[in-house]
Amino acid sequence: MKKFIISLIAAFAVFSLLPQKAKAQCPQKMVYACATETQSIYLRDFNTKLKNTTAAESGARWTVVLNKDAHYRFNLCVPEGFEKKVILTLYDSQHPEKTDPYGSTYDPASGKHYNSFDFVCRKSGMYYVSIRFKDGVTDKKTCAVGILSFVGSK
């Protein structure tokens, strides 16, 4: 019995060391499906869990280096039922996330949601990508995946 308990504890410890896919992020299958619908060259993904909390604190932010004259595509994929609740935003320090981002999958003026947008970059440098619940949405937790892909050179 004691051996069993010790083995159990050891197994827990080993499990904790394994690569953490179990952060309630979207499954690989969903990431792949999202990546292949871009019809462009997959560069990287932004996979996150979204917690049941205020919009400003939900989701995550990543840094990404974008290059001048590259035409990029940002796609957002979420589980069914969350299409109008989650937003992917591209911004930098001169174009803040909340007030003046470069682009977003949500247009507050028209109230429309898009599952992707293209960005033709003219300035090489560091940018930010965030994926969060839309302001005012305090839903149950879910996951979301963003895909950055390369469409071409302008």
Next chain:
Amino acid sequence: MLKKYILSIICIVFFLYVQSYTLGCKNKDENDLNNLITEQDNTQSVVINEEAINEIISSFSSPVEMAALMNSLNVEFSKKYLVDPKLTENYDTNNKKAMALGMLSADLGYLNVYQRSSLIVEYLSAIKRLSDDLKVSQFFDFQSFKRIATSNDNIDSLLFLSVQSFQEMDSYLRESARSNLSLLVITGVWLEGLYLLTQVASEKETEKLRERIGEQKILFSMLYPILKIYSDDPYFESLVADFKEFQNIFDQVKITYEVGDPVTEVIDGHVVITQNEVSVVEITDEQLQQIISTTEKIRNKLIKL
């Protein structure tokens, strides 16, 4: 009895340590890149925010983009630009292996983008060997890689798997307190990408290639200060000394910015945002030649170690 009790305690402590470490790695979100380096007034020493460093390193991690750029500029494929995987067989330190892993990953990206599946297996084998040695091979499903590569079935899947595995491996290195190796992997990707670009430019220079090379100053200026942080390690010290040459050249390359508001259009129901804030690169012929020759020299030195 006592022995088993002590063993249990050790297991529990180990478990708690791992859990606390894992939690401590999350929420990079809250860090600002401005916190990367803080100078202390009285000592001028440099305090490093490790999470901010990791954020910068992670922003680099696409081994495909340089190849995608070259492909879009109709640059022809050439195997001669790539690292010979056999050269990496005898590397004897983790630092050398991490650097080589980055370079081979960039080459794998190049092969993927140009759909050279017949060569991919050779590069995958070298990557497997290096990642086994660095204990990160769990992120690469090599059987699937080989099956797709040899059947030439779905090259897009191969590209996806390659990039995603690379991304996960890189994240894992950083989250398991091996940011130094992650940094070398990323440096390898960057350097090999620059090498590909400069080799092409040395044969057929175009204004776009010239500009792409000049603006590597931006990436270099992010990478170089972080490499310097680790220069207590002799491998990094030597790398930093070599990269000092890059710094001297890139210091002379001028990048200016023109302000403009982005334009958003909806084309066939698809949103396209065109940035009008423009970076302008001024690079002389001499500076370009210096970057080409320095890149070749440093990259070839590193792969022959």
